[in-house]
Amino acid sequence: MNDFWIRNATLVSPTGRRNADIRVIDESIAEVADRGNAPAGVDDHVDATGLWLLPGGVDVHTHFGMPLRRGLASRGWLESSTAALLGGTTTVVDFANPDRDEPIPDAVARWQAAASQECLCDYALHATVSAVDDERLDELAELIEGGIPTFKGFLAYKGRLMLEPEELRLLMTRVHQLKGRLLLHAEDGELNARCEEELRQAGRTEPRHHPLAHPAESEIAATATALDLARATGCPLTIVHLSTAGSLALIDAARTDGVDVSAEVCIQHLFRTDAWYERGIDEALNAVMSPPLRSDADAEALRTAVADGRLDWLATDHCEFPLEIKRSAAVDGFPAVPNGAAGVGERLIVAFTLGVESGLISPERWVDLCCEAPAAAMGLGHCKGRIAPGMDADLVLFDPRASDTHLPVHGTHSLWTGSEWQGAVRHVWVRGHQVVESGQLDPEAPTGRFIRRFF
Ligand SMILES: [Zn+2]
Numbered sequence: 001m002n003d004f005w006i007r008n009a010t011l012v013s014p015t016g017r018r019n020a021d022i023r024v025i026d027e028s029i030a031e032v033a034d035r036g037n038a039p040a041g042v043d044d045h046v047d048a049t050g051l052w053l054l055p056g057g058v059d060v061h062t063h064f065g066m067p068l069r070r071g072l073a074s075r076g077w078l079e080s081s082t083a084a085l086l087g088g089t090t091t092v093v094d095f096a097n098p099d100r101d102e103p104i105p106d107a108v109a110r111w112q113a114a115a116s117q118e119c120l121c122d123y124a125l126h127a128t129v130s131a132v133d134d135e136r137l138d139e140l141a142e143l144i145e146g147g148i149p150t151f152k153g154f155l156a157y158k159g160r161l162m163l164e165p166e167e168l169r170l171l172m173t174r175v176h177q178l179k180g181r182l183l184l185h186a187e188d189g190e191l192n193a194r195c196e197e198e199l200r201q202a203g204r205t206e207p208r209h210h211p212l213a214h215p216a217e218s219e220i221a222a223t224a225t226a227l228d229l230a231r232a233t234g235c236p237l238t239i240v241h242l243s244t245a246g247s248l249a250l251i252d253a254a255r256t257d258g259v260d261v262s263a264e265v266c267i268q269h270l271f272r273t274d275a276w277y278e279r280g281i282d283e284a285l286n287a288v289m290s291p292p293l294r295s296d297a298d299a300e301a302l303r304t305a306v307a308d309g310r311l312d313w314l315a316t317d318h319c320e321f322p323l324e325i326k327r328s329a330a331v332d333g334f335p336a337v338p339n340g341a342a343g344v345g346e347r348l349i350v351a352f353t354l355g356v357e358s359g360l361i362s363p364e365r366w367v368d369l370c371c372e373a374p375a376a377a378m379g380l381g382h383c384k385g386r387i388a389p390g391m392d393a394d395l396v397l398f399d400p401r402a403s404d405t406h407l408p409v410h411g412t413h414s415l416w417t418g419s420e421w422q423g424a425v426r427h428v429w430v431r432g433h434q435v436v437e438s439g440q441l442d443p444e445a446p447t448g449r450f451i452r453r454f455f
Pocket of ligand 1: 061062063317
């Protein structure tokens with residue numbers, strides 16, 4: 001049986017740092033003791049002197065191997081989960097997206113089948129709801145029963161995923177009855193479609209024009225609509241990948257009114273801005289994502305809110321397409337370019353370098369934002385995101401002084417290449433199995449497990 005100690009670690013949690021010895025038995029954390037309390041004579045131990053011990057990172061917004069169109073899919077489960085583990089993230093929550101007329105449980109089964117073969121980290125699923133009728137709504141109870149209590153709706157992507165406000169109201173009413181939570185992609189699909197059409201007419205379809213089809217007002221308008229519906233229906237709401245100061249202000253106000261709303265922010269919207277679109281065609285292509293990178297003022301407002309606690313956790317919306325695929329799609333203009341960027345492997349290091357080392361947030365807040373808060377908010381708090389007896393032994397040993405940092409990026413280009421990074425993920429365990437040793441993935445690393453979530 002698996003039974004070992006990690007000794008002499010600096011355990012970092014949202015409430016503080018302490019010197020500790022941790023015992024792992026089988027797949028769980030068995031004991032958290034003060035340093036020096038590991039019994040003498042135990043030879044099965046890891047010496048963590050000088051390293052920080054963190055709970056495994058939890059990224060609750062990813063798209064691994066997401067089928068898009070004509071056989072095109074985002075980078076798959078094996079490569080994406082490898083990046084996650086090398087970057088210290090041990091659990092992801094991905095989105096199962098039904099095809100038109102496909103029952104949602106069938107889409108979930110497809111996602112689970114793909115993940116079970118290739119995903120090396122643990123995984124859970126949200127369910128996307130892109131059609132609202134009795135048949136779809138009647139499937140939600142079964143999904144919750146199966147450990148999927150969060151449902152994503154879109155006010156964006158007209159003609160594909162977009163719900164009309166009245167459909168969103170019906171969905172939120174049912175989700176509320178079932179004690180689930182509604183996740184919203186907040187962009188106004190009508191407004192975006194009009195902007196895109198104007199850009200086409202004007203011949204402005206280079207990758208750098210992409211953000212002009214996703215104006216800040218679009219997110220603000222959709223956020224306002226969703227908050228009105230949350231007030232009217234009582235449905236708990238999360239705005240995913242929040243990107244503008246304007247929608248943040250609406251959420252602040254709604255919270256003051258007692259609306260149950262949380263806000264997720266992605267690292268790219270904190271630490272990159274729309275100046276990126278002017279750096280060159282490849283950089284612009286890397287930043288073709290929705291919502292797009294925003295202004296300096298927006299990013300600044302989001303960073304302030306991360307520091308003072310008004311934004312709840314850090315995610316990535318990881319959805320990686322190789323640059324060559326984006327380049328060939330761009331021949332038909334930016335609307336043809338698949339949306340998305342890499343981030344799951346970079347999140348901890350980016351947030352450490354640009355958040356902790358820059359003085360924006362404390363190490364404790366960093367751990368909260370990347371591990372404990374997302375796990376708790378998305379129904380994983382019973383097993384993930386914390387180092388405590390009984391929790392899954394998902395553990396990261398992190399060297400905060402390392403400057404030999406490699407980001408686990410594919411290819412040569414991402415939003416995060418070309419900068420200097422600090423800190424390094426040295427060792428990673430998933431449920432007691434060591435999967436990363438000295439920064440290298442164990443080639444025998446087992447596949448991860450589907451984790452049921454509940455509120
Ligand atoms: Zn997404």
